[in-house]
Amino acid sequence: MGLDEFDRIKKYFRPLASIERGSLNLxxxxxxxxxxxxxxxxxxxxxxVEGIHFFGEEEVDLIAQKSLRTNLSDMAAMGATPWVYTLSLSLGPVIKGTLDQWLTSFVKGLKKDQDKYDVGLVGGDTVTGSGPTMISITILGRADPRGVITRNGASVYDDIYVSGTIGDSAAGLKIIKEPVNYLADSDQLYLKCRYYLPNPRVKLGQALVGIASAAMDISDGLIQDLGHLCSASSLGAIVNWPMLPLSKGVEQLLHKKTIPTSLIVNGGDDYELLFTAPKRLRTKVEAIAKASDVVVTRIGHMINGSGVSLLDKTDRLINSIGTGFKHD
Amino acid sequence: MGLDEFDRIKKYFRPLASIERGSLNLxxxxxxxxxxxxxxxxxxxxxxVEGIHFFGEEEVDLIAQKSLRTNLSDMAAMGATPWVYTLSLSLGPVIKGTLDQWLTSFVKGLKKDQDKYDVGLVGGDTVTGSGPTMISITILGRADPRGVITRNGASVYDDIYVSGTIGDSAAGLKIIKEPVNYLADSDQLYLKCRYYLPNPRVKLGQALVGIASAAMDISDGLIQDLGHLCSASSLGAIVNWPMLPLSKGVEQLLHKKTIPTSLIVNGGDDYELLFTAPKRLRTKVEAIAKASDVVVTRIGHMINGSGVSLLDKTDRLINSIGTGFKHD
Incomplete structure (x- = not known):
């Protein structure tokens, strides 16, 4: 069909969006x-959706948690406080065990994260059919009285930061599909967990209200998502490859060439926060990261222009960058 | 699996529901x-969901409108004013035409009803996959400052009312599947339209705030849904069959025994308002119906006890009533 999700939203759904009711034009x-x-x-x-975002063989409580956490990550990106959610569940045939076991495990996963993130279920719809299973969550958060953090507020020369490490989830998926034998079990488990269970940076997002000039979560790859932040802010970005925060496991996979460099910056499902802040607030950002117990790394800065330029350690442009991961 | 949607919600999801955040226990x-x-x-x-709630051969704009209208009907049932909605669209292969044509028509349907009901799109997610197509909408409304109408407020001897006519949608589906030749084209078209396109009673619902003691929309059949209202209000209900408002088409289908009596009270997809009000407010209810331009019919009254009793013209209990339509 030729159109990806972004084009589809732009062409078909943006004309329906209510600006005055806060759609931010989608x-x-x-x-x-x-x-x-x-x-x-x-x-x-x-x-x-089963077959696209999960494969039905994962632990069901993890599927439930991932469903909720991808939504929580959107709240984090806005600096909002998660509040309530609704669940629309279209259940296909269960691959492992009984439907009762599936639902019991699914609810257990939701319960765990409801408690962890203080968010409550307030409505839903469940349907059983021929599958695939689809889990759609709508989450509502309360905006900080000081405001929210949007994508369009970055200024030229603002620092660019990411939370945590990037590329873990894509690397995790890679070794789930194609196991490697040279990585320590603990590193393998770490990377796989990063794929199965995102870690939405809710507290960090909240703490960044009034400090970050722009923010979003990384779900479709650093380069592609930073590209969206750039275009929303009408600026370009320089990212320095050597500054990118990588986990030990990812460094080993890169070293052994099991994964290409491009996977780090184009792989999906990071669910880390990507944000910008004025240079003068560097010590504040550091203090917030420390207080939120999340590693935050400065990876580049905003420039006049457009698009994202990734530079190597000699500040040469790395050209081998694709256009990001498309979940559809 | 044995559990229907109500049991499933009760067993698995009710324990997750946040009462203090307004879940009304689902x-x-x-x-x-x-x-x-x-x-x-x-x-x-x-x-x-395609294959359950629609079959992919309908006009796509009608599918879009029905998706939005089933949600609008929930707002009507609470007496709330529709405000914004989010759309989660999982697209399977398109049966007729191209995906572009499908989306163009789908968006056209949404646009029409956004304008008609003054509701705006504020977010969504679209995925393309192997199907079936699933359309999940979360709608938000503003509660009337005087409050909302819930299901649990009925008092003993309150009158029971329905808006419009009932059984049309189930009858429409029946003649879509098994055409009849004795019904006038206009009556056939009317009944089919009632299936394809519900008419959410938004203005009526709003006008009933402060008047109706309890309300809900009829989506799973009059008897089953009234049963829910009864159990929420800890009462029983008497419904008088001769008082039920039937369309001309449905009367003919009943007369020719194309449809059984039970289809009228157990058939799904009416999306009419079912509500109760104190006897002393009869003239007010009549005035509201007139002002809202909707026929409203008194069909029975609440009693001490439990469950729904349907009486014939000699006030004898009609026993041939099933347990309602289960959408799943």
Missing amino acids: LDDAAVLPVDDASKIVISTDAL | LDDAAVLPVDDASKIVISTDAL
């Missing part, structure tokens, strides 16, 4: 609904 | 979220 991680003078609600929807 | 048409002292938001989710 260009941000979430919409910001002006309820009244005192309150804004942040809302986002994310679906996981 | 027992009502929508949740009522307490945003702040000034505002409450009403939220509901409804999904349509």
